[in-house]
Structures are given as structure tokens and as C-alpha cells.
Amino acid sequence: MATTVARRAGCILQRTISWPDGGHPRSESAKTCREPLYLISLDRYGKDLGFGIFFPEAIHASDSLYDATVSDGDCRLRVTIHPSLNPLVERNDLRCGCQLRNVTFSSVAEADDGTDGDGCPAYRVVSLEVDADAGGDAGLEAFCGIDLDALPWFGLQGDDQPSPLPLRAQRSSYLPLWNNQDYRGEMWRDTPPPGGGGGSSESDSGEGTEDLQPTVTLQEVRQGFLSRSRVIRGVLVVQILQKSRLFYYGRAERNCKSPYKAILEVADWSGRATVVLWNSVCMDWYRCVHPGVVLRLARYRVKESYNSRMGENEQDDIEISLNSRNPSANISVIPRKDVLSQWRLPRPSYTFYSGKDILSCPLGATCDVIGLVVFVGRAERTRRKDSQGMELWEYRWLRLEDGTTNQPILVKLFSTSQPEIHSVIHPLSILVCTNLQLVRTAPDRPSSFQYLTNTSLTQVYCTGSGHHSTMPYRRLHPVRQFIQWLQTVDENQVLHRAVIGGFFSYPPLPVSLERYMKNRKGEPGLVSGAELRREAEKLQYRESRMFAIQATITAVSYTVAGEEEGSLSLSTVPAGPIPSTPCSPDHGGASIIGSSPPSSITLSPRSPRLRAGLGLAGSSRSAKRRLFHNAEPPRKRLALPLCSAQQADLEEDRDFSLWEASMEFLERNEDEDETDSDDDEDDETLSFVTAATSPLSPRRSQLGVVRAAGETLPRQFCPQRRVVQAAAMGLQPGRLQETLPERKLDTFALADCYSGHYTLSLRALTDGILINTLFLPASPGNLHWIPHPHPHSNSWEAILSHGGFSPSTPPPAPSDLIAMATQMTSQRLVCVLEVCQLGGGRMEVVLSRAFPLRD
CATH class of the missing domain: 2.40.50.140 (Nucleic acid-binding proteins)
Known part of the structure; x- marks a missing residue:
């Protein structure tokens, strides 16, 4: 234009x-x-x-x-x-x-x-x-x-474009919207820059015409630096053994345009060393280098390593610094066909542990795993403290199987600076995770729980990303063993138990108040109702945090999946007078409530007042204002161009099977000689109830409505719609073209592991503030929410302190459990709540444990 x-x-x-x-x-x-x-x-x-x-x-x-x-x-x-x-x-x-x-x-x-x-x-x-x-x-x-x-840009001529750089800071790229560990934008090159790194070409450096032979070894560089006799900066030829995530160190008091670094563990025949990519060199090369790649390095600096300066690792004594200036580093990738055998470059090594091996691993052990993904949790964020302060880190829970044990391999996977791979992790995919660390709760107790989580060198590779066929691990015996087991797996059985998204918490909390308080490890103790509300309002999008509060239960209800009427029960537990407190801000259905409804009213599912509450929460929004009108069918009325998730939802997705996934391990590499239902669900799938409320305040009635959000409920995995399903489970994107309709998540069937949830209304003992919480009890036979191994009586007190039903006896029917709610009359409890800000004013509050307080 x-x-x-x-x-x-x-x-x-x-x-x-x-x-x-x-x-x-x-x-x-x-x-x-x-x-x-x-x-x-x-x-x-x-x-x-x-x-x-x-x-x-x-x-x-x-x-x-x-x-x-x-x-x-x-x-x-x-x-x-x-x-x-x-x-x-x-x-x-x-x-x-x-x-x-x-x-x-x-x-x-x-x-x-x-x-x-x-x-x-x-x-x-x-x-x-x-x-x-x-x-x-x-x-x-x-x-x-x-x-x-x-669409044209305001104030610009024709096809002119605004600058792709940040408007109000001297930064060379944008950050991801929800974490600091990934890269974002076209500035991050996925192919080597012409002429090497650091902004200088090989012809400028005078080294482009030299052959690929190394002129110095890592051992010589190390000896020269440590002896302080001379500086050796010859040409190095090294192979990458390990690669770290990105480290972002941008701060308001610094004007560094590209505040990034990444660490490569490299080796030649003489030894190993650490290579650090800095600033713009990191942006040019981070996406281009992987374990197994051979690099030619020149014009670098040699420093004492960070680990050595901190006294953490004396063997890791030097680091080779690659920067864009002082001097400008020269980097090139040597193709595999040009790598000479006389260089004797060591190959990357892997230590694969099976699920059975992990059970006997020592605490803190580092291992590599391969497994079939059967569960992918929703993306959440948590605050972690590093050397620069508190930072929000993004993570997901994964559950893997490898056929060696009935115990799944649980992985708490934080970002590894591989966003394109993380986006394709879904059930029934084959996942390889390297350099994971074993975490075990209460290692001195037989009932301890364990899982794996990241180190700074963790990398992941998943079917669909195209990495398996090029990685050297695919020829290792543990990997081949896994592929052989995979060929015996009944795909329909795996698909039946495959779960994606929803609330998930691990490891299980202790079953006694004493053990729980002992394990808090310096975390803040009990909070009041007002403090809970204040801290919850500080949470950012998808940030989750655990709180403990003293409270009593004032009402219990149960919601059956897919049934709004006829299967609901609501019981109100008698309670003492509740002090009047001001109403909390309206969060559009948030679970934290600052006013207390009367506790002497009991409603049946067909009560007019209950129906009114349901209608208020489930009523359609007022007519949306439309800027444009289009007579095309709704499925075609989408913003263009379509993102991959939207395109996959409009077109029939190609078939997906375990056989297809395993083929990535059997494909021939170019440098190797050896060979080796789419139906939408109605809104009724999400049932909800409201506690007894005052007829004088519709606003309080709305705040009192408790509805399990779509992000709270686990879904069946749908292979044919896996792209759009993964996008619907993800975090809010930063572009409208990548955004899906709000209700897209509800078009996927609920997982079999979810049959319904309880809603417990709690009254804080300190100030009378009411909190509506969801309770998702673990039950026998549920592979997603596995009950605590200790048998108990299935009384309310035992169920709440164990987080679910006894593993040795059938759980009581919801109606029987509702009828037993009077067991909790005037019972003082320490309630452990897991709070997550779901965005858009929706606060998820899940009751994880409730321990009775003894006089």
C-alpha cells in the first residue's frame, strides 16, 4: 500500500x-x-x-x-x-x-x-x-x-516496517514473554553466520585460507595459561560434548545490548575444557551448535573458569571465552565428512539409567533417560533464587515409561532453552533427557518419593523435532533395548491412559502435621486469611505457590464430570459465628472470598437459589462488539495467516503412531555406514456448584461460585489434534496469530482419571475470611493421582490428611462422603493450599492436605 x-x-x-x-x-x-x-x-x-x-x-x-x-x-x-x-x-x-x-x-x-x-x-x-x-x-x-x-503501519510509508528491536532499551532482542531461559526472535540464528562468529569474516581475520588442521591442543593452552609464561592462542579443533541452557544476565544498571552467555563442554584428544559463548556470539551460534558438532576456534581468550574461581571444581580450571571483541572470535563448524581420524576427537558419552536403575540411584546422581511419554502437565511458573535475585522459571511435569518397572519415571522439566522441542513434547512421543539430577524426598524413610529434574546442562530431544536420527545415543545398547520394548507395547492401552494438562502435584506431602512442618525448610509458616488473599493477588500468570492456613470446613460439595444436575450434593457443616469482613476484589470467579455466606442453609441440587447461582456463573457474556462481520462458517473465521496450531485444527492431522516415532531411531544418517475423535464436547462436561449465599448480594453470589477451570482438569490425549491440543495447554502467546479461542481447551474430552471433584469451603480461624477450594482426592487404581501407600480408615480426617482414599479398600461413594461431612464440625485444621494464578482474574486454589489440630 x-x-x-x-x-x-x-x-x-x-x-x-x-x-x-x-x-x-x-x-x-x-x-x-x-x-x-x-x-x-x-x-x-x-x-x-x-x-x-x-x-x-x-x-x-x-x-x-x-x-x-x-x-x-x-x-x-x-x-x-x-x-x-x-x-x-x-x-x-x-x-x-x-x-x-x-x-x-x-x-x-x-x-x-x-x-x-x-x-x-x-x-x-x-x-x-x-x-x-x-x-x-x-x-x-x-x-x-x-x-x-x-495491515500498514501508522505513520510509515508503503511497506516500511518498524524496527524489530525493543523501543525503550538498548537491547538486541526481545525476551520470551514468560521466562528468561529461552530465546525469541529472528535475531537468534539457526544457521552459522557467514565468515565465522563475532562479526568478523574469515577473510578479514586472515585465517580463512588456512586448512582445518589444529595448531594447538587444549592441554597446551591450559599449560600456557597456568604457567603464566606465555599466552597460546592457536587454532583449536574440538568436539562439543555437552551444551548448557542460556544464561540471561541483563540488569537495569547495565547497558549490555546482548546480555547472554552459554557454556559448551568441549574436548580434543588431550583433554577437556569449557567454552563460553558471550553476548552477540551467543545469539549467532547458540542454536547452531549441539553435542557431537566439531568446531574450529581461533582468536579467543583464556580465563580462569568461574567454577575454579568459586572453588567448586578445581579440575575445571580454565575457560575459553568467545566474544565479539577483544578479540573478535572466529568460529566455524567442520562438517563430519572433513573430520580426520588422526585428530582422535572423543565422542559425547551418555549414562542412560532405566526406570529400574533409578530406584537404587544415590541421591543427587546425574543420569540420562529415555522413555515413552504418557503424561505432559500444563506449563506453570515458580520463583527461584539465583545469584541475581528472584526469577520466575517455567516448568512442566512429565511421566515416562520404559518397561523396566511399574514405577513411572517422573521428570520436573524446566526450560532448557529449546522452545521448539518443548513445544512438540506430547504423550506417545519418545523423549530423551540428558544430564538430569535425582531428587528424593526423605531419603532416610522407606516411603520416600523421587523424581528427576534439570541441571544447567540438561538437553531434551523428542520425536517430531528431527533430532533423534542425528544423535549418537541412538546406537547405544540401552536405547536399542528401549526400542525393542516399544515394539511390544499395545498402543491402544497406552493411548487409553495418556493424559495431558490439568492440575498435578508431586511429590506427595507427608501425612502428619509434624512431618510436614519439619520439611518446610525455613519457608514461611502459617498465614492468616487476609495474608493469603494479599499474597495470592501478588502471584503472576501461571505462578504457583503453596500456603498453610488454620481453618475450619463450613461446606462440602461434589461435582460429577459431565453432569450439572441430578448428581450434585451440597452439605453445609454447622459452624460458629463468623466475623464480618469486607468483600475481596472481584476476580471474576476467583476462589478467594472475603465475605462469609450464612452457614445455616442447606441447598439441594435443584434448589432455585442454586440454579440462580449456576445461571449467574454460566450465563453467556453480553453480545461481543464486532469490528467486522463475516458470513463464512465459524471454523473459517480465523485471523490469517494461521499459526501451526490453528492450521492443524482446520485440517485433518496426519496419522501418528509409536511405530512412526520409533523410526527416527532407525533412519540412516548421512555420515554413518551401519543401518539399524474430533467431536467437540458440550459445556456440561464442566460441572460446578455454588455455596449458600446471601440473597441480598448478587456480587457475593458470583464470587461464591466455584467452577473448576479448564486448565485444572486433565484431558485425554488426542493424537490427531496433538498440535492444537499442545497449544491449548500452553501459556498465553505473544501474537494474535498464535492465539486460540478461549474455549478451545474444552473441546477435548476429560481424562478417565478424572471423575469429579469436591469443593470445600474453608473459614480462616484468624479473621473469618472464606476460601473455596477444590479437592481432587487420589484413589486406588488412578495412575494419575496415585494414593499415598499408607492404608487408613477413609474417614474425612484420614482422607484429608492423606490427600486421598486408602489404597487398600474401595473409596466411599461421594454421597456417603458428603453425608459424613458432620465429622468435621468445629474441627480446627491446618490446611495446605496450592494456589495458581490462571490469568484473567481466575485463581485456582486446591486443597492438598488438611491436618487436624489437637488440643
Whole structure:
């Protein structure tokens, strides 16, 4: 389009923030757009030293800044979100696809012409309102059938594009939206840069015409550095043995444009060493190098290693630093066909442990595993402390099988800086995880539980990513043994128990209050109801945290999967007077409630008041405002171009089988000589109930509704729709083209392991605040929520303290358990709650344990 957007007659942005006489703003000014706009992309990056200049009044905001793209349907505008609005993004209230109202733009005149340096007008959004009535799918509906990438940019001529770099910081790339461990953007090269790394070509360095022969060994480099007699920087030829995740060290007090590093463990015939990729070299080479790749290195620096400086590993004494300057490193990949045997390069080594071997491994052992994935949990985030402070880390739970034991291999998998591989991990795929560490709870007790988790060198390889056929481990005996076992597996049986998503917690908590308090290891103790509410409101999107609170149970209900009426029961436990407390903020169905309904009313499933509560929670939203109308069938009205998940949902996915997955281990490598139901479910699958509420306050009635969110419930794995299912289980994307409709998750059948859930209303003993919690008891025969091995009486007290039913006897029927709720009358409990912020004002609170308090 050859005209500027400012000349488009019907453009809302043009009417709101156009410049007089076609000029540019020379001083800061603010204008508010009253008409609806849509958020179509969101990008995150770290602050730098210039933050105080742009946002002097928000100096104490979070360490992140956000750039967004908004559109009115006629054009697009790139803006910076004011840091005061960061909490809306961090809670996922402000997300791609939402409709915005009363957006106030403030111009930022950085250059003399009032632009950000590339001709694009510089604006920031200082205030806005998210139109909740429009719904989360407002953007998808407004832009159905429209190619977003074809929309022109406000203030730019023709096909001109805004800068792909962050707008308000000197950073060379954006960060992932929800973690700091992955890479994001086209700046991260997936092929080697021309002429080597560090920004210098081989011809410039004078080394491009030399042959591939090494001129120095790692041993000579090490001896020269340690003796301090001379500096040796000859040409090294090394093979990569291990590769670390990315380390992001960007901080607001630093102006480093590419604050990244990555570690490679390399070797030649003379020894091993650590190679560190720094800054822009890391961005150029991190995606290009893998274990088994042979590198030619020149123009590097030799330093004392970090581990040696910290006194952690005296053998790892030096590190080879590859940077873009002082000097500019020269790196090249030597093809396998050019690797000479006289170099005697050692191959990567692996230590594969079977599921049976892991049972007898010592605590802290490092191992590699291969297994068939039977469960992939939802993505969650947790705060972890590193040398720089607290940081949110993304993780998922995986369950693997390898046929050597009935005990599954459980893996708590954090990000390994391989986002393209993590995105294709799904049930019935074959997964290899290297350099995992064994964690065991209460190693001195026979009932301890164990799982595997990351080290800094953990890497994962999954069928569908194309790595198995090129990795050297596929010829090892443990891997071949696993493939032989896989050929005997009944695929239908595995598919029947394959589960994806939903709430999952491991390892199980102790069954006694004394043991639980002993294992807290310095964590904060009991909190009051007000403290719980305050801390829960601080949680960011998909952040999970555990709390303990003293409370009594005031009501118990049960919800059957797929049945809203006829199978519900609600029992109210008599309780003493409840102090009046102010109502908590409305979180749109959040589980934390700041007001207490009367406890003397008992409702049946067919009670008019219960029906009213259900209708209030399940009522359809008001008519969504549509910017465009399209008469095409609903399945075709999607934003274009389609993401892979949307495309897979529109087209019939290709068949998938274990046989196909195993073929990756049998394919011939080019440098080797040897060979070796899509039906949608109705809304009734999600049943929910409401506790007794005061008829005087509809708002309190809404807050009292407890409905298990779609993210809480585990789903059956659907091989034919695995791409869209994995996307629906993932975190909120940063582009509208990658966003799925809100209810897409509910089109997948509930897993057989889920038959229903209990809802327990708790009253905090300290201040009377009411908390509605979900209780998902483990039961015999349930392979997903496995009961604690200790038998018990299946009384309420025993069930709550064990987190589920006795493994030795059939569980009581829900109606019988509801009838026994009076056992908990006036019983004081220490309740352990697992709280997760699901985004969009939805707070999931799951009761994990409830221990009785003895006088």
C-alpha cells in the first residue's frame, strides 16, 4: 500500500493521534482513544540505564518493559506500555486478543522529528481499560479473515516496517514473554553466520585460507595459561560434548545490548575444557551448535573458569571465552565428512539409567533417560533464587515409561532453552533427557518419593523435532533395548491412559502435621486469611505457590464430570459465628472470598437459589462488539495467516503412531555406514456448584461460585489434534496469530482419571475470611493421582490428611462422603493450599492436605 496510514479516512488511530499539518510532535502530549482498539502482539525485554529517562516516575516498577502492537482494523501502531500497567500483563489480564477502551497515548519526542529514529512515531500507552464484556476472543472475532501482517503501519510509508528491536532499551532482542531461559526472535540464528562468529569474516581475520588442521591442543593452552609464561592462542579443533541452557544476565544498571552467555563442554584428544559463548556470539551460534558438532576456534581468550574461581571444581580450571571483541572470535563448524581420524576427537558419552536403575540411584546422581511419554502437565511458573535475585522459571511435569518397572519415571522439566522441542513434547512421543539430577524426598524413610529434574546442562530431544536420527545415543545398547520394548507395547492401552494438562502435584506431602512442618525448610509458616488473599493477588500468570492456613470446613460439595444436575450434593457443616469482613476484589470467579455466606442453609441440587447461582456463573457474556462481520462458517473465521496450531485444527492431522516415532531411531544418517475423535464436547462436561449465599448480594453470589477451570482438569490425549491440543495447554502467546479461542481447551474430552471433584469451603480461624477450594482426592487404581501407600480408615480426617482414599479398600461413594461431612464440625485444621494464578482474574486454589489440630 503506497499511501501513509494517516491518510486513511476511516482510521480510528488517525482521528485520535494524527499530527497537525502532517508534522511530528516536538513535545510530550497525550490523547485518548475512546473507540475500541485491539491488542495484537506483546513483547517483553529488560530495562537498562535509560529507563529513568523515559519513566522517571516508575523507577520501582518491575525489571521488564513491554512493547505492544495495537490496531483499529485499518492500521497497526507499535507502542510501549507504561510500567505502571505491568501488573495487567503479568497477571495476563492484558493479553493478545483483548479489546481496549479509553487508551491514552503519550507521544515521546526522542529525535528532532518526534520519531524513534526509524521514522516511526514514538508513543507509549499511559492508561487503558480492558473491556471484559467483549470477551477474550474479541480480537479473533474482529480480525477474522484479515491478514494482520498485511495491515500498514501508522505513520510509515508503503511497506516500511518498524524496527524489530525493543523501543525503550538498548537491547538486541526481545525476551520470551514468560521466562528468561529461552530465546525469541529472528535475531537468534539457526544457521552459522557467514565468515565465522563475532562479526568478523574469515577473510578479514586472515585465517580463512588456512586448512582445518589444529595448531594447538587444549592441554597446551591450559599449560600456557597456568604457567603464566606465555599466552597460546592457536587454532583449536574440538568436539562439543555437552551444551548448557542460556544464561540471561541483563540488569537495569547495565547497558549490555546482548546480555547472554552459554557454556559448551568441549574436548580434543588431550583433554577437556569449557567454552563460553558471550553476548552477540551467543545469539549467532547458540542454536547452531549441539553435542557431537566439531568446531574450529581461533582468536579467543583464556580465563580462569568461574567454577575454579568459586572453588567448586578445581579440575575445571580454565575457560575459553568467545566474544565479539577483544578479540573478535572466529568460529566455524567442520562438517563430519572433513573430520580426520588422526585428530582422535572423543565422542559425547551418555549414562542412560532405566526406570529400574533409578530406584537404587544415590541421591543427587546425574543420569540420562529415555522413555515413552504418557503424561505432559500444563506449563506453570515458580520463583527461584539465583545469584541475581528472584526469577520466575517455567516448568512442566512429565511421566515416562520404559518397561523396566511399574514405577513411572517422573521428570520436573524446566526450560532448557529449546522452545521448539518443548513445544512438540506430547504423550506417545519418545523423549530423551540428558544430564538430569535425582531428587528424593526423605531419603532416610522407606516411603520416600523421587523424581528427576534439570541441571544447567540438561538437553531434551523428542520425536517430531528431527533430532533423534542425528544423535549418537541412538546406537547405544540401552536405547536399542528401549526400542525393542516399544515394539511390544499395545498402543491402544497406552493411548487409553495418556493424559495431558490439568492440575498435578508431586511429590506427595507427608501425612502428619509434624512431618510436614519439619520439611518446610525455613519457608514461611502459617498465614492468616487476609495474608493469603494479599499474597495470592501478588502471584503472576501461571505462578504457583503453596500456603498453610488454620481453618475450619463450613461446606462440602461434589461435582460429577459431565453432569450439572441430578448428581450434585451440597452439605453445609454447622459452624460458629463468623466475623464480618469486607468483600475481596472481584476476580471474576476467583476462589478467594472475603465475605462469609450464612452457614445455616442447606441447598439441594435443584434448589432455585442454586440454579440462580449456576445461571449467574454460566450465563453467556453480553453480545461481543464486532469490528467486522463475516458470513463464512465459524471454523473459517480465523485471523490469517494461521499459526501451526490453528492450521492443524482446520485440517485433518496426519496419522501418528509409536511405530512412526520409533523410526527416527532407525533412519540412516548421512555420515554413518551401519543401518539399524474430533467431536467437540458440550459445556456440561464442566460441572460446578455454588455455596449458600446471601440473597441480598448478587456480587457475593458470583464470587461464591466455584467452577473448576479448564486448565485444572486433565484431558485425554488426542493424537490427531496433538498440535492444537499442545497449544491449548500452553501459556498465553505473544501474537494474535498464535492465539486460540478461549474455549478451545474444552473441546477435548476429560481424562478417565478424572471423575469429579469436591469443593470445600474453608473459614480462616484468624479473621473469618472464606476460601473455596477444590479437592481432587487420589484413589486406588488412578495412575494419575496415585494414593499415598499408607492404608487408613477413609474417614474425612484420614482422607484429608492423606490427600486421598486408602489404597487398600474401595473409596466411599461421594454421597456417603458428603453425608459424613458432620465429622468435621468445629474441627480446627491446618490446611495446605496450592494456589495458581490462571490469568484473567481466575485463581485456582486446591486443597492438598488438611491436618487436624489437637488440643
